[in-house]
Structure formats: C-alpha cells, structure tokens
Amino acid sequence: MAKYYVDGKLVEIKEGKKGFSQGSEGILYLQNQKLYKIYYPNSLNEGFGNKRVYHQALLEIKDLFEMIILPENLIFQSEKDYSYCGYVTKMVGEGKKKKEGITTLNWDDFLFNIIRLEQEIALLSEYRFQAVDFAFHNVVFSEEEKRLYMVDPGRYHHQTYFTISDYKRVNQLILTDFLKHLLEREMIFFHLVPNHKRNKLLLMLEKERNHQSYSIYFQEQVQKYENVQEMIRRKGKYC
Numbered sequence: 001m002a003k004y005y006v007d008g009k010l011v012e013i014k015e016g017k018k019g020f021s022q023g024s025e026g027i028l029y030l031q032n033q034k035l036y037k038i039y040y041p042n043s044l045n046e047g048f049g050n051k052r053v054y055h056q057a058l059l060e061i062k063d064l065f066e067m068i069i070l071p072e073n074l075i076f077q078s079e080k081d082y083s084y085c086g087y088v089t090k091m092v093g094e095g096k097k098k099k100e101g102i103t104t105l106n107w108d109d110f111l112f113n114i115i116r117l118e119q120e121i122a123l124l125s126e127y128r129f130q131a132v133d134f135a136f137h138n139v140v141f142s143e144e145e146k147r148l149y150m151v152d153p154g155r156y157h158h159q160t161y162f163t164i165s166d167y168k169r170v171n172q173l174i175l176t177d178f179l180k181h182l183l184e185r186e187m188i189f190f191h192l193v194p195n196h197k198r199n200k201l202l203l204m205l206e207k208e209r210n211h212q213s214y215s216i217y218f219q220e221q222v223q224k225y226e227n228v229q230e231m232i233r234r235k236g237k238y239c
Contacts, residue, residue, distance in 0.1 A: 005076045006088055025154055038086040052084035054158045061127055068120045069151045092149040093140035100189040101141050102148050103228040109146040110228055115215045121175050125167035130157040134174050136181045179214050192229055193236035200239040
C-alpha cells in the first residue's frame with residue numbers, strides 16, 4: 001500500500017503495476033469509486049510547466065463543469081505542499097473505457113452532448129484555460145447516462161497573460177478537430193460508409209457546416225434524418 005495525503009488526510013492506495021489505466025504521464029488507480037492519478041516525477045513539469053499550479057486553478061472551477069471532468073482534490077506524497085504528485089477525480093461511464101456510440105443516440109440526447117461540450121469549452125476559455133489533450137483518446141461514453149465525458153485534464157494550460165479571445169479562438173479549433181475525429185471514429189467503428197468515402201464525406205460535412213457551430217449544423221439535420229448515423233449513411237451515398 002502506498003501512502004498519500006488528500007485534503008490533509010492520509011489515504012492508502014493499493015498500487016498495482018498498471019492500475020486502472022496507464023498513460024504517458026502517470027498511472028490511474030481506482031479506489032472507492034474515485035480515480036487517483038499519480039504522475040511520474042518527470043511529468044510534473046513537462047510541457048507548459050508546473051502542473052500543480054494549473055491543477056489548483058482547475059480545482060477552483062470544478063463545480064461549473066459537467067461533461068469535462070476536472071480534479072476534485074490534489075494528491076501529495078507528504079503533508080507538505082511541495083510534494084504534489086497527482087489529483088483525484090470522479091469515475092464516469094460505468095467504470096468502462098467505452099468511446100463509441102454517440103451517433104446512436106436520438107437527436108435530443110446527441111444535441112445535448114454537443115451543446116454542452118461547446119458551452120463548457122467556451123467556459124474554459126473564460127477562465128483562460130487551453131484545452132490541451134481535449135481529444136478522442138480521453139473520451140468516455142456512458143451508454144447508461146447517454147453522456148459523452150472528456151477526462152484527463154492534466155495538460156490543460158492556464159496563463160493569465162493570454163487574452164480570453166486567444167483562448168476562445170484556440171479552444172474552438174481544438175473542439176472542431178475533436179468533433180471531426182469523433183465522427184470519423186464513429187464511421188469506422190460502425191462501418192457507416194466505405195473507407196474510400198470517409199474523407200470525402202468529412203470534407204462535405206465541413207463545407208455544409210460553413211463555419212457554423214456543430215450544434216447549429218446538427219439542429220438543421222433533425223427534421224431530415226432519424227439520427228446521426230442515418231445522416232452519415234445517406235449523405236455518404238453522394239460522395
């Protein structure tokens with residue numbers, strides 16, 4: 001058992017070789033329905049610098065977010081603040097790492113997810129956070145809740161000297177790339193269109209969207225198709 005301090009209290013974690021999940025930054029452990037991310041020492045200052053500073057700032061706004069899962073508490077190796085080593089967050093998605101299925105939802109549930117993600121990434125911008133690593137590999141899809149969660153905010157970058165406009169512009173590009181990748185992965189997983197048509201269809205969807213937000217674009221499709229999968233299949237016939 002490894003000993004850590006969370007919110008001033010001693011917490012013992014049964015550490016295995018791989019834990020619940022393992023990535024390039026550290027290892028994730030599941031205990032009492034909470035996830036404990038313990039960083040490798042050389043990851044605490046990689047990229048944009050001191051993670052503890054950024055994660056503390058995320059901690060202060062965590063209650064404003066529903067789909068973007070932020071730290072709930074910080075983890076220390078001792079009772080001293082300078083021994084920061086990770087954070088605690090809630091588990092989502094029934095404990096599974098399922099990623100596909102968002103296009104199977106009815107329009108109301110699908111649009112809720114897209115609108116909420118747009119709102120929350122805009123809110124990150126208001127607090128001057130860049131959503132670095134807001135990507136498909138950090139998605140968890142809950143079939144039970146019909147919700148799409150973005151986890152692992154460990155690389156989110158926070159600097160007060162960048163303007164809010166800067167953050168809005170960059171985060172919008174990040175969100176757009178993420179949603180395009182999400183649709184592509186759904187096409188592949190559910191075999192919605194032949195492989196040779198996939199890129200053509202993505203380009204066609206971007207042209208149709210014409211710089212609108214994805215939520216507005218998809219709302220225009222509600223009366224034409226049963227769900228997103230039907231939309232993709234039927235539009236794919238014209239590629």
